[in-house]
Amino acid sequence: MSLPWRRAVVSVDQFKKPDIDEIFSLADRLSVGRTMPLTGKSIINLFYEPSTRTSSSFHAAMTRLGGSVIPINEVNYSSVTKGETLEDTIRTLESFTDALVLRHYDEDATERAVSVSSVPIINAGNGAGEHPTQALLDLYTISKERDGLNGLNVTLMGDLKHGRTVHSLTKLLRMYDVKINLVSPLELSLPRSYLHKNDTEHRELGEVIADTDILYVTRVQKERFSDELEIDFSYSVTRSDMNLAKKNLVLMHPLPRVGEIPIELDSDPRSAYFRQVKYGLHVRMALLVALIGRD
Amino acid sequence: MSLPWRRAVVSVDQFKKPDIDEIFSLADRLSVGRTMPLTGKSIINLFYEPSTRTSSSFHAAMTRLGGSVIPINEVNYSSVTKGETLEDTIRTLESFTDALVLRHYDEDATERAVSVSSVPIINAGNGAGEHPTQALLDLYTISKERDGLNGLNVTLMGDLKHGRTVHSLTKLLRMYDVKINLVSPLELSLPRSYLHKNDTEHRELGEVIADTDILYVTRVQKERFSDELEIDFSYSVTRSDMNLAKKNLVLMHPLPRVGEIPIELDSDPRSAYFRQVKYGLHVRMALLVALIGRD
Amino acid sequence: MSLPWRRAVVSVDQFKKPDIDEIFSLADRLSVGRTMPLTGKSIINLFYEPSTRTSSSFHAAMTRLGGSVIPINEVNYSSVTKGETLEDTIRTLESFTDALVLRHYDEDATERAVSVSSVPIINAGNGAGEHPTQALLDLYTISKERDGLNGLNVTLMGDLKHGRTVHSLTKLLRMYDVKINLVSPLELSLPRSYLHKNDTEHRELGEVIADTDILYVTRVQKERFSDELEIDFSYSVTRSDMNLAKKNLVLMHPLPRVGEIPIELDSDPRSAYFRQVKYGLHVRMALLVALIGRD
Incomplete structure (x- = not known):
């Protein structure tokens, strides 16, 4: 997979040792002290399957960094039931946010989202697929x-x-x-x-x-x-x-x-x-x- | 009850006159002017029973003070349905937040939450119990x-x-x-x-x-x-x-x-x-x- | 309609050409650069009908301006089912917020909300009525x-x-x-x-x-x-x-x-x-x- 993980976190296959070293060093630094480097930034938690643990973890991560979160958990009650495709939902929501955290029951959902999104996608679980x-x-x-x-x-x-x-x-x-x-x-x-x-x-x-x-x-x-x-x-x-x-x-x-x-x-x-x-x-x-x- | 209310707000029995005087004085001061002493802090609203009034009140209180809120309202659709105990949910969520506001239909839920939590719990209604x-x-x-x-x-x-x-x-x-x-x-x-x-x-x-x-x-x-x-x-x-x-x-x-x-x-x-x-x-x-x- | 749109955005009938010029100029200015003029302010998204697109749009608009949002999407599971009138809900929630964004399936809901609210109401769709x-x-x-x-x-x-x-x-x-x-x-x-x-x-x-x-x-x-x-x-x-x-x-x-x-x-x-x-x-x-x- 040639997709850079900074563009979209889709699979663990995207990460080489130096990437992991960098992420872990950054995690070490961010875990101490409360800097707020993401002030003014936002993410959308787009969860087609409920997952309190994962969505709360991203929510907390974002707010600790000074950013804000738009939680969309009730997807089944929303536009999707009006027949909208995942691609259209992504192209709509990308206007509102700096990144999309996506949990979906379909394994191909992440790939479809990445193919149309202009903002980074983070795969938070795609069916039987991955949860990088x-x-x-x-x-x-x-x-x-x-x-x-x-x-x-x-x-x-x-x-x-x-x-x-x-x-x-x-x-x-x-x-x-x-x-x-x-x-x-x-x-x-x-x-x-x-x-x-x-x-x-x-x-x-x-x-x-x-x-x-x-x-x-x-x-x-x-x-x-x-x-x-x-x-x-x-x-x-x-x-x-x-x-x-x-x-x-x-x-x-x-x-x-x-x-x-x-x-x-x-x-x-x-x-x-x-x-x-x-x-x-x-x-x-x-x-x-x-x-x-x-x- | 010997549990200090600063550790967990469980029951009105925890409050003596000087505590109440202190809280009311603080409420007076916070009601005028907009200081944001909780910037960078967060709470989780963990509501097993819906209560728009109470959850919105805490949400507004927190954001007025500069803090952020992770709302978990759809508990019945989340991890709990995968069979997780309340205690495990609390021990998971405490990593994400500075305090937990808990509304639960079981009277013993608050006590169980307090017994495992390392962050303050606020009882926002426990069944037929209290709503301090x-x-x-x-x-x-x-x-x-x-x-x-x-x-x-x-x-x-x-x-x-x-x-x-x-x-x-x-x-x-x-x-x-x-x-x-x-x-x-x-x-x-x-x-x-x-x-x-x-x-x-x-x-x-x-x-x-x-x-x-x-x-x-x-x-x-x-x-x-x-x-x-x-x-x-x-x-x-x-x-x-x-x-x-x-x-x-x-x-x-x-x-x-x-x-x-x-x-x-x-x-x-x-x-x-x-x-x-x-x-x-x-x-x-x-x-x-x-x-x-x-x- | 003599209601000024700065008091409540109910209908397009409230807007004259100079109002529109002013709003569009402001939109132009706000679209470039990230100022946060609404820091410390909040809105409530009160949606009796689901609408991910509209609620997310307001949510993103508010957070980009530095403000915060209290999302109330699950209205049917909340106080309303305890028999509360829309008017009482509005008079309760107005204490928590600087403005209310209201989506309702009844055409007369906006008018009823405006009649009791002390904070601005924004009509985000009232049944077969308007979506200004x-x-x-x-x-x-x-x-x-x-x-x-x-x-x-x-x-x-x-x-x-x-x-x-x-x-x-x-x-x-x-x-x-x-x-x-x-x-x-x-x-x-x-x-x-x-x-x-x-x-x-x-x-x-x-x-x-x-x-x-x-x-x-x-x-x-x-x-x-x-x-x-x-x-x-x-x-x-x-x-x-x-x-x-x-x-x-x-x-x-x-x-x-x-x-x-x-x-x-x-x-x-x-x-x-x-x-x-x-x-x-x-x-x-x-x-x-x-x-x-x-x-």
Whole structure:
């Protein structure tokens, strides 16, 4: 993909190591002190699917930087129901804003939006496609919690088939010296296209927990299953697992969780999933400044 | 309750006379001139129940002070439907904001939110529980309209059983030298736990109107009745009542009204219910500054 | 109508030529450079009918000027369902804001709101009534695209019966030396009250396209038809039409379009409908500054 990420953040494929270094440095700087470099700027949060977490994160990122946000969450009740195409909506809204944060249930929505927009588009999730800012914040969390990205043993556990978060994160991790372990039932294995020859696949967390530096757990994406598919699968990280794990393990989850990590683990200092939310705010601040901060 | 109100505004029980004096003085100061002490700060309006009046009041209070607001009104369409607990939602959103204004249909929601939140929570109504900022603005209205809170004869009329507004207000009024008259049908009497030995109970406004300084009327809270309970009860303040009342009576209502006060009384200078809305804005500005104004 | 437009923007009938000159000059000035004359001011977008385009336009206009916006879009889920009248809602919300932008499905809503409000009201569409800011932005678009408003041949095409946009625009155009052509099926003709003796009515665009300077196309307002009325009517501007048209034709549409103008015409420089959106932003900025910019 030759589209520069400063023009539109569509996929993790757009980011090379120096880009990531730059974004993470910027996130570091913006996380301390409150400068307001985006005063007078605005973004539109255009969400065709609800996502309080992601829309609030961008909203907070923008207002902390001094900018303002036009939230459009009720898309199904708006012009779209009058038969307007996504392209026309984008070409209308671009007049009102410096950037568009787009969440859409169709995988091709981002591409269609980018093809007509004169302002930067940020993909905040396109159906079964990508959610690149989530992947970047996951990577940033790892780098902050472990002070670097190389030499780590990373275990990804859960629904590795449908989780776009996991797909995007694996792509980013490939740029670093990282060993990846995959833990899932057979039916929810990582698609072959994302698999790398050094990866190992497992059915039980116990097989890898002792060596793991980063344990990344995801939710079963029931809403992305086809109706016929019924998988009887539940898993969760237990206190026993944590007892076997390293003292400096980092336990991550993109949230919301629905039982994969019990509440009793929240007080374990290795549980990083709420710190992950905060890191996400800083990464999104960095992206916004990088995309619309210069005049 | 030992929780300091600067940490979380949960109940009127947290406020002593000096606290109230301080908040009201601050409200006085903030109501004149437009300073923006909360520039760069933000709140989240997290409303599980819709309430345009209350959410708009906080929104306006925050923006007048220079801050910004992340409105989350469509909670039922968001992460919550993915099965997330209130506690996880709070722990996520606290990363994005300096305070959370929470409206919830469950009475225990505020307590649960406070138990996990690292930022101040403001209870904007928790089911049949409390609505402390409404009670504070009611008290502030009385103090502004009568230039003080002692020596007053206060009549509370309407659904005194279900109206949380009335319950909270009576608690606050007990701190001052105030005579309270209660006017309601038997089925909607003030619960015994809120009753004080000097209070008098009545079925007709006519019995007390001539002596009343403050007449506080509330709406029948039909949505809080159980289905079986059918009360054939309607009441309203009439022109005749007003003719019998004092020249400096203060007529209040938390709004919305549904017939308890006819429109023809709006032009009576003693009708204070729309001024009450404005006083509410100033009280909420004061609370926001008190909670998140210092660094 | 004797109501001054600086008090409330209700109808295009309030605007005389000098008013329009003033607003357009202000729009010109505000469109270049980013001054923030409305810092510390706020508006409420009170939308009883959804309209992403209009509400976003006002939202963007306000934030570009440094002000803030309280969006109330979910009116049907709010106090109104507790039985509150529009008048009470207005008298409540006026305490929170410097102006109210009102969209309502009832034609008499604007008048009722104005009758009780102490802050300026801007009519953003009142049922089958008016949408004056749309008409002003249409006129501004014409003046910008053609550098003036006199001596033009203007063709209005589409549903001229129900389109309030067209009704308001014709009123404004009457103030200038403009020839108006009307193209529509008989059932959707311009109501006689809007017709002027010099207007000509047509069934086919081909009869007037060659002489047209401004071609204004509107959508069939299906949602305003009564259920019984079934009109089998479709029309669209074609490439052939454009080939017959002047080199400096201006093709306009209030959007959303549903086939009246095919996408293939978007790249024609004479297609002005997306520039029209931008002009709308500038006109609304001008109106906001004119209404609430002075202290």
